[in-house]
Amino acid sequence: MIGKLNHVAIAVPDLSAASEQYRSVLGADVSGPLDLPEHGVTTVFVNLPNSKIELLHPLGDHSPIAGFLMRNPAGGVHHLCYEVTDIDAAQSQLVAAGMRVLGDGSPKIGAHGKPVLFLHPKDFNGTLIELEQV
Numbered sequence: 001m002i003g004k005l006n007h008v009a010i011a012v013p014d015l016s017a018a019s020e021q022y023r024s025v026l027g028a029d030v031s032g033p034l035d036l037p038e039h040g041v042t043t044v045f046v047n048l049p050n051s052k053i054e055l056l057h058p059l060g061d062h063s064p065i066a067g068f069l070m071r072n073p074a075g076g077v078h079h080l081c082y083e084v085t086d087i088d089a090a091q092s093q094l095v096a097a098g099m100r101v102l103g104d105g106s107p108k109i110g111a112h113g114k115p116v117l118f119l120h121p122k123d124f125n126g127t128l129i130e131l132e133q134v
């Protein structure tokens with residue numbers, strides 16, 4: 001079902017400091033910040049040869065990652081995103097296997113304009129998993 005690792009998302013308390021660290025200390029190709037008000041986050045992409053790292057910072061009062069940063073003030077790995085070719089088929093298969101899809105259970109348009117869904121971390125070894133249709 002799953003294909004490539006699309007990105008690893010890291011919630012960070014200071015987006016410009018984290019961006020600068022990836023740029024200057026790790027020598028990575030780092031994008032500028034992008035505000036996504038409808039998702040309650042500002043993102044920065046670190047483009048790696050084989051995948052991406054997404055640095056996430058809360059935007060607005062109802063950010064889905066505000067609670068995570070409260071519990072992890074130094075930041076931390078927030079989720080992994082795997083690619084799938086058919087998100088509706090993936091959703092049915094996962095639900096049939098007893099996995100819990102977050103929210104109302106149906107795919108949504110994610111931060112990159114593509115259909116995504118999130119799987120309950122308690123069903124996946126304590127890891128929040130995003131599936132993105134590519």
Ligand code: CO
Nearest residue numbers: 009054081130
């Ligand atoms: Co993501």
